[in-house]
Every structure is written in structure tokens, then in C-alpha cells.
Amino acid sequence: MNLDDRQRRMLFGGLVVVLAAIGVYLTVAPSGHDDDAKPRPTVSPTPTGPASPPPGISGTVGSGPFDIYRLLPFSQQEFGTAADVAQRFVAAYGTYRYDEPADAYLRRLSGLVTDDLGNQLRQGAASPGLQQERTAHKVVATSGATLDRISDIGDNSLIFLVTAKQEVTRDGHTARPSQQYAVTVSRDGDALRVYAFEPAGTGQQGDTG
Template identity: 65%
Template sequence: MNLTDRQRKLVFAGLVVVLAVVGVYLTVAAPDDDTEGGAAPTPTATAGPTGPASPPPGISGTVSAGSFDVYRLLPFSQQEFATAADLAQRFTAAYGTYRFDEDPKVYGDRLAPMVTAALLAELRRGEASPGKIDLRRQQQVVAEGSATLDRVRDIEDNSLIFLVTLKQQVTKGGKKGQESQQYAVTVSRDGGSLRVYAFAPADEGQAGDTG
């Protein structure tokens, strides 16, 4: 259909009005960058253990005793497993090593690199107990600990629980003796490292996964 000059001008003007209305609508409907009382919140990382970088690779071929690699089915690599086991053993030995004339803070500082912040706070409270300090001083207790790894109790996506036996050479009231206790030691991923997450006598049981 042929339009006259006047008709073409009217159509053009109408299009301009329609586009202006659409622009206003989009501007009003768009979400504001700010929320009430300040800028829009941004997501923050949640503290705590992180999962494995990728799922276990699995095994697609035929399984044979000579070539079976169990670590292909586990959420921890062989290196992580060995690191966690070493940590559980070292921590248990350090936990059982103390002396009556040592500042409880020094004892806690030795354990600090091996444990989570929450467990460290719990251990520090226990060592700073006036009753425990007084008894050790009265009996002049000196204990030197060593530890043996007994077995793996549980494996979860983010944690490993080891049963570890603490053996102590204890001097108490001038007399020497030996003491032994088995513990369940949970080692978990803590950011980019492995740390002892929980620690309790083995017969009390222990929660497994931490993530």
C-alpha cells in the first residue's frame, strides 16, 4: 500500500512513541542493584571441609588381583590416605605427651597445626582445667606418648576415621609405668589441607563424614 508523505510521518511518530513506552517499561521493571539498606548481598564461601576435587575415577576394565587399585574407588588418593594416617598417628602421640611443669598453652601450641580450630579450642579448655593442672603438679606427672595405627574404621567423602592406640610411658609420684588407650581419630579435609576433626575413646563411637 502506498502512503502519502503525511501518512508516513504519522506512522514514524507512532513508532517513536511505542519505542519510548517500551524503554520506560524496561527501565522500571529492571531489578535495582541495591537492596534496602545497602548493596545487594554477594554469596560468601562456607567454611568447612571441601569435597574431593573430582569423583573417584572408577574401574571400567576387568578386575584382577594383580592389577586391582582400590584407590580408584575411594574419595581419597593414596597420597591423601597416607598423609591422613600419618597425621592421626602423630597427633595421638602428641596428645599423650605432656609434663606437670609445662604451660598448658605450650601443649596446645604443639597440637595446633594438626587440628581444626574447634577441636583446638576444646583441647585447650581441657588442658587448662584447674583440677587437671593441680593433680599433675601434685603427682609430678610426666608422660611420653607413642601411637600405633590399628585399622580404618570408616571412609566418607570428606573424612577418614582411624583407630589408633596411644601408648604412654608415665612417671607419676616418682614411679614409672605404662598406660594404653585406643582412640577413634577423625581426619577431615579442612580447606586445602587435612586436619584432625574429632577425637574420642574408640569405645564411645564417632561421627563419620564432616561435609
């Protein structure tokens, strides 16, 4: 279509009016989907340590290395702390001597165990029969401990298999017995402490909830 200058000016003016009207309408007209149209702010999560249950992995993992601790309820540091507590507890539990007061023995264990377990150990260490037996035979025991493996992982507890390797002198004779324990380390406030232990294979304490 061929337009002269006057017709082109009229057409251009009309387009300007139409576009201006559309712009005014879009500016003042209410929208029924206002929430959907507005971009939502992205909130960066505050690093608070591993969640319980863990956050998981939503993306593709593939066959390469990945952060396994995102699938576990304990961080790498917590695993290390719990393992250290379990090992030191077993070594301290198996180290005693006949002429040592029970309070001194219990002080070595106090920072490693929960209050409930500490009370149980106190009752056992203060037993007159135990003290008399050790004194009569001049029993002296020292112990090391070997971490064997993790037996179970719960939301709030870890069970380690730990082998105690003692050197026990009794009536002047020395023996070197060993015993594997299932040691349950649980969250206790802001700390990780031994919640329960028993000879391995006799049943293990579950998650402490």
C-alpha cells in the first residue's frame, strides 16, 4: 500500500496513541496473579551443621566422588569426635589398680560418659566386693583400645566396635586379655558422650532418640 506523507503521519500518530493507552492500562490495571509474577527472594541457608535427618542430595551424583556426609546425620568432625570418645572411654574403663581410690578412677571417665552411665559406673566401682577382690590379689590393669568399625548409625547416636587390649597383673602373674565392646556414643547437649556399652555380640543399644 502506497501512502503519502500526510497519511503516514496520521498512521504514526494513531499508533503512538494506541501504544500509550496500552501502557497506561498495564500500569494501573490490577493483576490476579501478582504473587506469581513477582520474583521471590532467594534466602541462603545459614550453615548450622548437619541436619537430622540429613538434607540429602537432589542433583545427579554420577559415579565420581561426592560428599557422603550430606547423607549422614553427623558431620565429619562429629564422627571424629565420637570415635575419639569411644576409644578413650574403653582405654580408661580398662585401666585401674587395687590401691587407687574409686573416685580417681571415675574422674578419668566422667567427661566421656553421660550422667546416667556415670552413675552406673560409680555404683559398680564402689562395690565393696570388687574393691576387696582387687586388693586381695593386687590387681593392676592398663588398657589400650582399637577402633574396629562403625556398627550402626542413628539420627542421634553412633555405635562403634572397639577392642580393649589389657595387660593385667594379678597375684604377680601377667595376662593380656582382649575384649571387643559395642560402644554407643550419643549427642548429650552440645557434646558427644558414651551413652552405653556392652560386650559385642550380646545385643547393642539402639538410637537414643
